[in-house]
Amino acid sequence: MTNDQQDASSRTVVYTPSEREIVAERIFDAPRERVFAAYTDSKLIPEWWGPRGVTTTIDKMDLRPGGEWRFVCRDPEGETAFRGVYREISPPERISESFEWEGMLGHVLVESADFEDLGGRTRVTTTLLFHATEERDGMLSSGMESGMSESHDRLAELLDGTG
């Protein structure tokens, strides 16, 4: 990997294009099929999903529109979980699902990940869509930006073979 590639690949850019959305963009130095697989393979997800120090296990992952997912996250301080229902699975371009943190059940967002082929590299655009601005702002103040960035760093290392 050249320094240029390192630079372009190593940052997650987070912004808020509307009152109810958070978008995170990241370029990974791997072909689109490999990146899409990392998002949809139940054996690979525990390798990168969540910040460092968190152990993620797959409780449910019924990867089809209408199928349920539930990931359990453990760290030294305790355990929590996230869950939802897959809405769209379009390999290798897009995956979308409802997303609910079990610590705030009833507050449901829609997460979509779009995978863009950059010729051997892949841009992943993650969009979080909320019902209300307060819910979006709650997510931003929870440390979501650094958490997602760290999770993306882990995924970059996994794809690079250094994870």
Added chain:
Amino acid sequence: MTNDQQDASSRTVVYTPSEREIVAERIFDAPRERVFAAYTDSKLIPEWWGPRGVTTTIDKMDLRPGGEWRFVCRDPEGETAFRGVYREISPPERISESFEWEGMLGHVLVESADFEDLGGRTRVTTTLLFHATEERDGMLSSGMESGMSESHDRLAELLDGTG
């Protein structure tokens, strides 16, 4: 009941105040506490929830913020279910919960009912908030307006002692 009260009580008015909302207003000829009870008592809900000809049974009803609910609806053509999580229970003023039809899991709206004391009568304002306009329009085209109106008629009869 006078004819004036009958007129004012007998219609559910549905409108779309924004691109992502449906609002339904109905005035019931009963005190707020009784109307609120009909929305929150698991013994009363099966008496009115759903259009005529539908039998509703309560599968889950953990009436607290973060508690799950699931109602099963049967008619001669089959069975379906609705589910979600309570977000707010503020007797006798407001109840709010996430709402998901199991025929389209992953598409989640927020339903809120506000109960306004009109001095012996009660205005219930039901607001459905969607993530996207297409989801709102899908609900409108599903016959939701007549279904909710019929359900409100059943509730009016129950409160009136004729149901």
